[in-house]
Amino acid sequence: MTGAGEGILRGITVLDFGRVVAGGYCGRILADMGARVIKVEAPHIGDHIRLLGPQAGEHWCMPPSISPIFMHCNAGKESISVDLKSPEGIVLIRRLIPHVDVVVENFTSHVMPGLGLGYEDLKTIRPDIVMCSITGFGPTGPLADAPAADGIAQAMSGMLSLMGEENGYPHFAGNGIGDTATAATAAMAILAALLERFRSGAGQHIDISMMHTLLSLDGAAAPYCVASRGEHKVPRSGRAHHLACPWGIFRGPEGKYIVIMTTGPGSWETLVRMIGREDMLSHPKFASQEARLEHKHEVHDIIEEFLMSFETAEAAYQALAAERVMAGIVLDPWEAATHPQTPPEMIRPVEYPYTGEMLTIATAPRFSRNPTQVGRAPFLGEHNRSVLRELAGLDAGELDRLHAAGVLFEDSTVGHLDLAPDASTPRGE
Numbered sequence: 164m165t166g167a168g169e170g171i172l173r174g175i176t177v178l179d180f181g182r183v184v185a186g187g188y189c190g191r192i193l194a195d196m197g198a199r200v201i202k203v204e205a206p207h208i209g210d211h212i213r214l215l216g217p218q219a220g221e222h223w224c225m226p227p228s229i230s231p232i233f234m235h236c237n238a239g240k241e242s243i244s245v246d247l248k249s250p251e252g253i254v255l256i257r258r259l260i261p262h263v264d265v266v267v268e269n270f271t272s273h274v275m276p277g278l279g280l281g282y283e284d285l286k287t288i289r290p291d292i293v294m295c296s297i298t299g300f301g302p303t304g305p306l307a308d309a310p311a312a313d314g315i316a317q318a319m320s321g322m323l324s325l326m327g328e329e330n331g332y333p334h335f336a337g338n339g340i341g342d343t344a345t346a347a348t349a350a351m352a353i354l355a356a357l358l359e360r361f362r363s364g365a366g367q368h369i370d371i372s373m374m375h376t377l378l379s380l381d382g383a384a385a386p387y388c389v390a391s392r393g394e395h396k397v398p399r400s401g402r403a404h405h406l407a408c409p410w411g412i413f414r415g416p417e418g419k420y421i422v423i424m425t426t427g428p429g430s431w432e433t434l435v436r437m438i439g440r441e442d443m444l445s446h447p448k449f450a451s452q453e454a455r456l457e458h459k460h461e462v463h464d465i466i467e468e469f470l471m472s473f474e475t476a477e478a479a480y481q482a483l484a485a486e487r488v489m490a491g492i493v494l495d496p497w498e499a500a501t502h503p504q505t506p507p508e509m510i511r512p513v514e515y516p517y518t519g520e521m522l523t524i525a526t527a528p529r530f531s532r533n534p535t536q537v538g539r540a541p542f543l544g545e546h547n548r549s550v551l552r553e554l555a556g557l558d559a560g561e562l563d564r565l566h567a568a569g570v571l572f573e574d575s576t577v578g579h580l581d582l583a584p585d586a587s588t589p590r591g592e
Contacts, residue, residue: 170197171533175357177265178203178256179240182210184313184342185297185349185373186269187236192350193265194239195526195535201263201550202240202541203256206572209244209543212236226515227576229540238513238523239538241546244572251570253279258555260288265353269297271308282368291366293356295349301372311373316341320377325384328401345376403463408455409434412493414467419476420493423466423483431455433486438469500524511537516580544573545580 175198179190187202187210194200204210213228225231246252257280260266266285268275275281275296282294296302299311300319314335317323322341327334349371356367378385384397397405404410407425415421425431435443443449443465448458455462473479476492483490494502500510500522508529512520525537547566551557557565565571 169533170536171530172196172198175199175264176262177201177267178259178263180266180268180270180275181297181346182269183212184232184236184339185345186267187212187233188343188346189267189295189297189349189353190240191236191238192347192526193353195537196528197533197536198265200240201259201546202237202242203247204242204244204543206244206246206544206569209242209574210237213543224518225521226518226542228543228574229515234521234523234540237540239536240541241550242541242543243547243550244544244574246570246572247278249568249570251565251568255551255555255565255570256280257288259550260285260292262554263289264293264357266292266294267297267349267353268295271310272296272298272302273308286366289366291360291364293353293360293366293369295353295356295369295371297345297349297371297373299372300374302370306374313339313341313373316345316373316377319374320381321385321388322377322381325381325397325399327399329399331399331401333399341373341377344380345371345373348376348380403459405456407452408459409462409466411459411463413463413470415470415476415479415492416473417476421470421476421479421483422491422493424489426489430488434466434483434488437482437486437488438465440465508534513537513539515539517576542574542576542580544571545577547571547573 172193175193177190177193177198177200179186179200179202181187181190181202190200190202202210209228210233213230213233215230215232218225218230225234245255247256266280276284282292282296285292285294298307299315300306300309306319311319314323317335317340318333320341323333323335325333326336349369352369352371356369360366387395388397402412409431410424410426412420412422423434425434432444435441447454449455449462470479473482480490480492499505506529509525509527511523511525513523515521521539523537523539526535528535548559548562551562551571552559562571566573
């Protein structure tokens, strides 16, 4: 039994072949909940998001080869760098499998079986293993081997058709939802499979596709489209909503935007009285939902004029909140992270070699008995020796030979980690 204060997945070991975000963030969720997650990376480059995006600014600097997105997707993991094109590399991985509860991977569907590391191969080594394969489109069908990324998943799931201005280009969701939603769904499925293994003793293979994850998570448009067999079309409505008015994004003071949603009985009436336009309640252009939708641009102009009468967006929001009108200021990620509503444990300081303290976003669940933990992201190949010594039984001579032969790779930064006070552990407080 897991004790109070310990990670809820303590004792579970995950071998994580996940790359980029859809694969990587799945393992991160499990690591935050206490699983031991061992990330398998290619030599020299590793996961290519290690170097993605800005690495430094005027007042901040990332550790070597650890970008902000890599840190976010790989906090709390260990890293081994193994050449999977080498027969010896495959042998090493197979030697780890008896000690592993879960394997996560997001290659296209034929890669792992082609390496001799497919589910049918691994279950001969450990029959109760849980394997989760994340792909763009699933293991069968005409797109089974097609490459995919977040934007492709948004497009092919129907999601992209819903976003953007009327009669204009569709707009991407800019937060990588195709990746992170798939990662979270995969983590949920892994936990369910582990629960079933606890009951039955049997492992299983899980398939998760990005396309179908986003389709299944559409709780607004897709149910109507599918129930009507495609007859019901949901138009792009930009900053407004196609079924309700006012319900949308409005320009406010200070260059800010405020979302207002009038839902439930009385909310429209309350907003109109706040604005001082009770005449709108009986005006034929505004008295009904259908009429307001037809004249939504006029409604929006009136609301924006009201919002701009406040000195600050916060003052406008507080006035709306005081009357129980559902509203929210459009915040950027840093504003959201530092908002008084965001608890301190959501943004964790984690100590890194070379750069010191870095802020890391925690995963969202807050457990009363087993709080999540956030560790630092690993350097490439940082744990080759410790993991392969412990789980594969390799001695120092074998490890040296495999490094010299290029089967294993260790980033040059790893050799200097003994100078850092936290170098002995991959997991922060």
